[in-house]
Amino acid sequence: MTALKRNPTIILIAGHWLGAWAWDDVLEHLETDHSRAIAITLPGLDRDDPARSTRTLDDQAEAIRDILARVDVSTDQPATLVAHSGANAPVSLVLDRHPELVHRVVWVDSGPMATGSAFAPDLPEGLEELPLPPFDVLAQQASLEGLSTEVLERFRAKAVPEPGPVLRQTVELTNDARSTVPTTLVCCSIPSAQVLDMARGGHPMFAEVANLETLDVIDLPTGHWPMWSRAGDLAKTIQSAASQTS
Structure with a gap:
């Protein structure tokens, strides 16, 4: 890994239903x-x-790759990618296709996807998009801990339905070099000890973690959206990860 001459560019990518505003x-x-x-x-x-x-x-x-090119990321000055939740699918593809452009990847309550996996492979073909579900339904799938009524109202107002093709598409990975990219797991709604146990046990959600060559694990206890519930602490964690030289 090339030594950095300065702090690398940090690219923040939020999960399903979210845009840049989430950060x-x-x-x-x-x-x-x-x-x-x-x-x-x-x-x-x-x-x-x-x-x-x-x-x-x-x-x-491709959009992530285009952003990297636009901000002059290179093998000499790779970027830190920060992927929250469902952003793990496109970021896993970028790591597979362009590992040399990534200084470190920070998974926020998420982790790398395995080849052959899809977020919702059984989603009906006729379903064009998936809107943000009611919060009582969402809470059964992901922790809403730490989110105020005001934050939830903003989430609802700004959320965009997730495209069906994104949810159904299978991730195909071929480049083992993706596992050499230094990685930080920020564990929020699932404690790190449990995440690592799942990885060692081959659980589909975290099986790829067991293949990573350089791994830091950080607990940031809160719900699934720490960019709202613990924004300052998450920013410090991201900055610390991005500043590491290997």
């Missing part, structure tokens, strides 16, 4: 630390895109 609170803290941080909205999550519901994981991976 606003974290960006405020990172800007105080004078980091070069950029939050992006993936294809399919731009409310004004008329073809939004047809976007695919490949479209999302």
Whole structure:
């Protein structure tokens, strides 16, 4: 891994239903630390895109690659990718296709996907998109701990339905070099001890963690959306990870 001449660019990528706006609170803290941080909205999550519901994981991976090129990321100055939740699918593709451009990947209450996996392979083909479910339903799938009524109202107002093709598409990975990219797991709704047990046991959600060559594990106890419930602490964790030289 090439030694960095300065702190690398940090690319923030939120999970399902979310755009760049989801990182606003974290960006405020990172800007105080004078980091070069950029939050992006993936294809399919731009409310004004008329073809939004047809976007695919490949479209999302290419968009991340385009951002890396636009901000002059290179093998000499690779970026830190921060992937929250369902952003793990397109980021896993980027790690597979361009590992040399990534200084470190930070998984926020998430982890790398395994080849042949999909988020919702049984989602009906006729379902074009998946709206944000009611919060009582969502809470059965992911912890809402730490989210105020005001935050939940903003989440509901700004959420964009997730494109069906993104949820159904199988992730195909071929490059073992993806496992050499230094990795930080930020464990929020599932404690790190449990995550590592799941990885060792081959659980589909975290099986790929067992293949990582360089791994740091950090507990940040809260719900599944720490960019809102613990924004300052998450920003410090991201900054610390991005500043590591290997």
